[in-house]
Amino acid sequence: MSTCGGEIHLNDIGTEFRCTIKDCSTVVDVSTVTTKELIFVKPSGERLTKTASFYTDGTDGIITYTSVSGDLNECGLWSIQGFVIIGTGEFHSNIRNFKVERNL
Numbered sequence: 001m002s003t004c005g006g007e008i009h010l011n012d013i014g015t016e017f018r019c020t021i022k023d024c025s026t027v028v029d030v031s032t033v034t035t036k037e038l039i040f041v042k043p044s045g046e047r048l049t050k051t052a053s054f055y056t057d058g059t060d061g062i063i064t065y066t067s068v069s070g071d072l073n074e075c076g077l078w079s080i081q082g083f084v085i086i087g088t089g090e091f092h093s094n095i096r097n098f099k100v101e102r103n104l
Helices: none
Strands: 016-020 035-041 047-051 062-066 076-086 089-092 096-101
Touching (some): 035 062
Antiparallel strands (some): 076 089
């Protein structure tokens, strides 16, 4: 997972999340996927699934999502994982954690 800009805060809008899809250590060309999603798990355990976009053209294996109002609505430790369907195959990225900080 990558984010542009360092810390993530409660109710931030415009935070970019990226996941790279790999098969073992080889990047998967996801340019022909039929489904691309980023799955978030909030500190409360609630699951949030968002439709992802390609970071470039998909040949780099990277999918991305940019947060909107209402997404980052809990402080604490979150998890994220990318998911794609290519033909009859399904691939996931590694699970990454990130922290959503509180505001004043």
